[in-house]
Amino acid sequence: MEETKRYLQSLLFQNKIDIPESKQTLFEDFINNENNITAVKIIKEKQRMIMQNWNLKNRIDDITHQSVFLPNGTVNKIYEAKIDFAQLGWIDFTSFEIQNLEETGLTFDHDSKLLFGIPIISGDLKIKLLFKIEGESEETPFHEKIMTVIVNPDPKSLWKNIESDRNAPFAKDDHVAISSTFLDKKIVVASKRGRSHANVGSFREDDFAFKNLDSNGWSVLGVSDGAGSAALSRKGSKLACDTVVDYFEQNLDKENLKDFDEILLEHYKKTDLETSKKISHFVYNTLLKAAHFVNQKIEEFAGNIDEELKKFHATLIFALVKKYDFGYAILTFGVGDCPIGLLNKDLTEVTLMNFIDVGEFGGGTRFITMPEIFQSEKLSSRFGFKLVDDFSYLMLMTDGIYDPKFVVEANLEKIEKWNEFLSDLKGNNQDNSKVDFDDENGDVAAQLSNWMDFWSPGNHDDRTLAIIY
Amino acid sequence: MRRLPIYFLIDISESMVGEPIQQVEEGLATIIQALKTDPHALETVYVSIIVFAGQPKTLVPLQEIVSFYPPKFPIGSGTSLSKGLGHLMYELRSNIVKTTYEVKGDWKPIVFLFTDGVPTDDTQAAISEWKNNWQRTANLIAVSFGNETDTKLLGQLTENVLHFKNTNVQSYKEFFKWVTDSIKTSSISVENNSSGFELAKLDGETISKIDLTKEEPNKQYVDDNYVVLSGKCQNTKRPYLMKYRKNIAPSIYAGIELASKNYKLVGAYQVDNNYFELADNSNFNNKVNTEELFGAPTCPCCGNQIAFAVCVCQKIHCIGDEQISTCPWCNNQGSYGYGEGGFDVNRTQG
Numbered sequence: 001m002e003e004t005k006r007y008l009q010s011l012l013f014q015n016k017i018d019i020p021e022s023k024q025t026l027f028e029d030f031i032n033n034e035n036n037i038t039a040v041k042i043i044k045e046k047q048r049m050i051m052q053n054w055n056l057k058n059r060i061d062d063i064t065h066q067s068v069f070l071p072n073g074t075v076n077k078i079y080e081a082k083i084d085f086a087q088l089g090w091i092d093f094t095s096f097e098i099q100n101l102e103e104t105g106l107t108f109d110h111d112s113k114l115l116f117g118i119p120i121i122s123g124d125l126k127i128k129l130l131f132k133i134e135g136e137s138e139e140t141p142f143h144e145k146i147m148t149v150i151v152n153p154d155p156k157s158l159w160k161n162i163e164s165d166r167n168a169p170f171a172k173d174d175h176v177a178i179s180s181t182f183l184d185k186k187i188v189v190a191s192k193r194g195r196s197h198a199n200v201g202s203f204r205e206d207d208f209a210f211k212n213l214d215s216n217g218w219s220v221l222g223v224s225d226g227a228g229s230a231a232l233s234r235k236g237s238k239l240a241c242d243t244v245v246d247y248f249e250q251n252l253d254k255e256n257l258k259d260f261d262e263i264l265l266e267h268y269k270k271t272d273l274e275t276s277k278k279i280s281h282f283v284y285n286t287l288l289k290a291a292h293f294v295n296q297k298i299e300e301f302a303g304n305i306d307e308e309l310k311k312f313h314a315t316l317i318f319a320l321v322k323k324y325d326f327g328y329a330i331l332t333f334g335v336g337d338c339p340i341g342l343l344n345k346d347l348t349e350v351t352l353m354n355f356i357d358v359g360e361f362g363g364g365t366r367f368i369t370m371p372e373i374f375q376s377e378k379l380s381s382r383f384g385f386k387l388v389d390d391f392s393y394l395m396l397m398t399d400g401i402y403d404p405k406f407v408v409e410a411n412l413e414k415i416e417k418w419n420e421f422l423s424d425l426k427g428n429n430q431d432n433s434k435v436d437f438d439d440e441n442g443d444v445a446a447q448l449s450n451w452m453d454f455w456s457p458g459n460h461d462d463r464t465l466a467i468i469y
Numbered sequence: 470m471r472r473l474p475i476y477f478l479i480d481i482s483e484s485m486v487g488e489p490i491q492q493v494e495e496g497l498a499t500i501i502q503a504l505k506t507d508p509h510a511l512e513t514v515y516v517s518i519i520v521f522a523g524q525p526k527t528l529v530p531l532q533e534i535v536s537f538y539p540p541k542f543p544i545g546s547g548t549s550l551s552k553g554l555g556h557l558m559y560e561l562r563s564n565i566v567k568t569t570y571e572v573k574g575d576w577k578p579i580v581f582l583f584t585d586g587v588p589t590d591d592t593q594a595a596i597s598e599w600k601n602n603w604q605r606t607a608n609l610i611a612v613s614f615g616n617e618t619d620t621k622l623l624g625q626l627t628e629n630v631l632h633f634k635n636t637n638v639q640s641y642k643e644f645f646k647w648v649t650d651s652i653k654t655s656s657i658s659v660e661n662n663s664s665g666f667e668l669a670k671l672d673g674e675t676i677s678k679i680d681l682t683k684e685e686p687n688k689q690y691v692d693d694n695y696v697v698l699s700g701k702c703q704n705t706k707r708p709y710l711m712k713y714r715k716n717i718a719p720s721i722y723a724g725i726e727l728a729s730k731n732y733k734l735v736g737a738y739q740v741d742n743n744y745f746e747l748a749d750n751s752n753f754n755n756k757v758n759t760e761e762l763f764g765a766p767t768c769p770c771c772g773n774q775i776a777f778a779v780c781v782c783q784k785i786h787c788i789g790d791e792q793i794s795t796c797p798w799c800n801n802q803g804s805y806g807y808g809e810g811g812f813d814v815n816r817t818q819g
Contacts, residue, residue: 014792014804058705067541074535124502152535158508196509358568403471403573410571458470458512 004040005031056135063090063131064145070127072150073119075157079106080116081149092134097142099128106149115149122153155457162201164193170235174204177449179442182212182468183219183323186439189467190449194400195460196228203234205314206398206462209241213249216257218322220248223466225338225398227313227367236312239301240368243294244318251289256282261324268326268387283385287320287333291368291382298369309369316368317354317396321468328391332384335373337365339402339412342386343393343422350418353384356409393422393469400463404456425451437469472515473576474531474565475652476607478557480584480614481520481747482548483697483817486710486738489585489614490542492638496645498539503649505534510653513576517560523547523589523749523818525556531564544710544740545747546699547818550588550622551595558595558603565606578607579655581648585614586694588622589749589818596625610651610668612644613679620679629668630679640675647676696732696757697817699744700777700785701797702770708744709769710817711737711776711785713762732757734764737776749818756813778805779814 008031012019019027030036068088073079085093098108098115105120119125127149130142164174177190193204205226212219222241226233260282267275294316302309315336322329332340334354342351355378357366366373373379402412405424411417425448427434433451435444452463479493497518504510516537518529522545529540561578568574599609604627611623611630623630633644650669671677696713713732768776768787778788780796781803788794788805795802 054704069538072536072538122505124498150538152505152511155508155511158506158511199508358574408569408571408573456470458472460509460512 003044004037007040007044008036052135056133059092059133060143063133064143066145068145068147070115070147070149072152073106074152075119075122075154077118077154078116079119079151080114083113083115085113090131094132094134094136095142096129096131099130100126104149104151119151122151125149125151156455159195159199159460161198164197164201164203168203170203170232170238172203172207172234172238174198175449176208177445179445180210182210182221183321183328185468186437186444187221187466187468188435188444188448189465190445190452191464192400192449192452192462194462197462199460204462205233205237206400206464207234207237207241207314208396208464208466209238209245210466211245211249213252216252218248218252218320220245220318220320221396221466221468222316222318223338223396223398223464224317224368225315225336225400225462225464227315227365228461230311230313232307232311233314235301236298236314236367236369239298239312240294240314240316241318243297244290244316247290247293248320252286264324264329264387265326268324279385280383283331283383284380287331287383288374288379290318291316291333291335292374294368295371295374299371313367313369315357315365315398319353319394319396321394327387327389330384330386330388330391330394333382334384335366335368335370335382337402338396338398339406340384341393341395341397341412341418342388342391343395343415343418344388345390345392347392347419347422348415350413350415351386352412353386355381356412358409393467395468396466398462398464400459400461401452401465403461404454404459429454437467471513471573471576472533472566473510473513473652473655474515474517474578476531476557476560476578476580477516477518478553478580478582479518479520479542480522480548480550480553480586481542481544482522482586482589483544483546483699483710483712484548484586484695485614486544486697486712486740487736490544492641493583494539494542496641496648499642499645500649500652501534501537501539503646504652507653511535514652515575517564519553519557519560520545520747521549521553521556522747523549523552524747525549525552526747527556527560531560543743543747544738545744547589547749548584548586549590549749550584551590551592553582554592554595554599554626558598561603561607579652580607580609582609582611582623582626583614584611584618584623587619592622596622599626608655612676624679631671631676632679633676643672643675647671695735696762698757698777698785698814699817700768700787702768703773703786703788703794703797704768704771706797707739707770708742709737709739709776709787710744711766713764716763731761731763734762734766737766737769739769755816755818757816758813779812783815785814 071081101108103121104125106115106117108115127147129145129147131145132140132142165171174193179186179188187210189208191204191206191208197204205228208223210221222244224237224240226237230236263275263278267279298312299309302312315338317334317338317340319340320331330342332353334340335357337356337358339356340353342353405421406412406417425435431454435447435451448465452465477497481490501516504514511534514534515531516529516534517531518540520526520528520542524545557580565578566572566575609627611627613620613623613632620630647669654669694715698711700709700711702709712735714735716731716733766776767774771787773787773789776787777785779785780799780801782796782799782801784798786797793802793804
């Protein structure tokens with residue numbers, strides 16, 4: 001009764017009708033009228049129903065628009081994700097099922113609410129959740145919610161291997177591997193086009209060259225990495241390596257080689273400041289001339305074909321080695337981010353023979369084609385000298401090897417990292433790929449080339465590794 | 470492995486509400502999808518999304534694209550470019566790894582700034598800090614959406630100020646393809662080049678470079694290109710925005726030709742409660758007369774016929790055909806009639 005009264009009072013009020021004292025009895029009769037009581041009851045019921053319907057609709061709308069985060073998967077990799085109903089606030093679900101999983105490789109377990117399997121297709125998988133919530137009748141059709149599972153492609157499947165154009169100027173082989181002798185030791189070198197170049201059919205930009213200069217007993221090895229941003233760096237790196245070998249072949253005899261042999265012997269017998277100084281002078285003068293000559297030659301070459309020098313940007317590291325009765329003299333020069341590592345006989349020590357040019361951010365290196373490197377105060381730090389009884393390995397490599405295998409500069413000075421690297425070369429790797437450094441092994445070049453195919457995400461530069469052993 | 474960090478700094482002020490923000494949302498998802506088809510990008514690109522309105526927020530912290538999940542973009546009040554930039558610099562400082570002897574550094578980061586309006590705060594301090602500390606450390610590309618951006622100001626940040634026009638669905642698609650191509654080319658070239666950032670080729674139709682020598686600086690603290698009104702739904706208590714775009718109409722007044730300014734309804738959009746979190750809290754009281762506004766929307770939250778009812782508390786809410794309405798802002802109850810002539814309402818900063 002009270003309910004009917006309140007409702008009718010407010011209805012009249014909303015319609016701007018007041019009930020004066022004089023009409024109170026009339027109003028009492030009005031609210032006691034069966035028809036009115038029933039009408040109010042029905043109105044109230046209908047209102048309740050409307051509100052309920054609205055709440056249901058609103059709730060369903062909320063669920064449909066609710067963002068549900070499902071972790072990303074990768075093709076061919078095990079996937080597992082729990083759809084946490086409690087956390088999502090889906091406690092009012094009366095029934096549900098998951099659809100659209102056919103052909104995805106995924107399965108949904110209704111009880112554990114686990115979505116799992118091995119995705120077989122990549123892309124944004126649209127998974128359908130069908131649900132009903134509390135307050136809905138049995139007959140109500142299911143509501144639909146689309147959830148997205150992002151499946152990443154297997155990166156390995158995306159790389160293409162397009163051959164480089166054999167008819168383009170300065171074309172060169174995508175892969176080279178060679179073994180030979182170096183002084184009384186062996187040498188093996190492999191140079192391989194990186195995935196980034198293979199993917200677009202561009203050239204290998206790395207290069208190398210070596211030679212035993214029989215007339216004077218020295219041997220020389222150069223390795224160069226052409227700059228990716230320089231259009232003709234494949235030629236720049238080749239010129240750099242060939243030129244440095246040529247230079248020593250042509251000019252080394254003219255230097256005071258006899259004097260140097262004597263200084264070295266003296267130095268071997270008694271290392272003092274005097275002999276060290278003389279050696280430094282010789283190394284500095286001889287190698288600087290060679291480096292400078294390389295710079296000049298490339299500039300000349302560029303000028304002759306009317307191209308900009310910067311199109312030939314390339315790094316250069318080289319080692320000049322001679323065997324004496326008392327040991328090996330190793331002279332090095334380096335510009336750029338390619339390391340030269342010398343491992344002692346019993347693998348307990350490594351000497352990093354050069355200074356690595358790395359920028360503050362990735363890619364900030366220096367090239368032999370930059371005349372300013374000869375003016376820089378850093379110049380003297382580009383030279384290296386070592387006199388050793390013997391050594392196990394002398395390695396020259398480009399950043400295509402150094403980046404994935406050593407990662408940072410600091411590791412190049414750690415003997416344990418080099419031992420890991422050696423053990424990797426000797427077969428301790430995912431692919432069981434092995435290089436046999438036995439003197440009699442005729443397959444060593446092919447083995448090194450094969451080993452160099454190792455997979456390393458994010459590292460897809462050209463790879464060149466030269467090992468004297 | 471070296472990371473190539475890509476930052477998106479995105480204006481989510483009210484004027485972006487509706488199609489633009491939806492397109493940006495879909496566009497970014499498309500960018501990531503496209504990058505995943507490029508093995509280079511898939512292995513090197515890291516992405517972060519920072520949004521700014523009156524306040525900035527990191528929507529997606531820097532992460533590799535294989536773990537990226539497209540976020541839902543909120544809308545906020547105001548266009549505080551200085552706070553957006555400040556937050557970006559904070560993120561760069563905390564996340565970017567420089568090469569040292571013992572640490573592998575990142576590639577030079579790339580920042581895409583998307584904005585459609587005029588900053589509602591003083592940006593000079595943030596711009597100077599950017600110039601002094603970050604201009605050479607990161608590649609910034611400022612993209613102006615529509616014609617109303619203060620491009621002179623963006624020009625102080627970077628040489629790369631681009632204008633994105635013809636905002637239909639197709640041009641949004643082309644635009645995001647251009648962004649993707651720019652990232653792809655640079656994830657190759659940065660690897661081998663110290664300065665190395667290459668923008669993909671501009672088509673000049675959808676997107677073009679702005680001549681920064683031409684335009685005059687623009688100083689104002691309300692984005693006048695749009696009127697955006699914020700309301701609350703009476704039924705659902707949820708916030709919504711009504712957006713009107715400026716329209717200059719020629720008119721003749723007392724025999725003199727004048728251009729009169731009015732605003733045409735673009736639409737009404739539901740927003741979530743992030744709107745308040747991302748709004749500028751400073752006291753803001755800017756009015757627009759309803760006579761300048763053409764068109765009235767229905768409530769985007771509950772479908773009530775009138776979204777544009779103003780309570781005595783000066784705030785806007787929706788009304789249906791109920792006799793007594795309750796203002797969802799101040800809970801005041803009352804009945805509404807139609808207003809005669811124009812009246813002033815509070816607008817947002819845009």
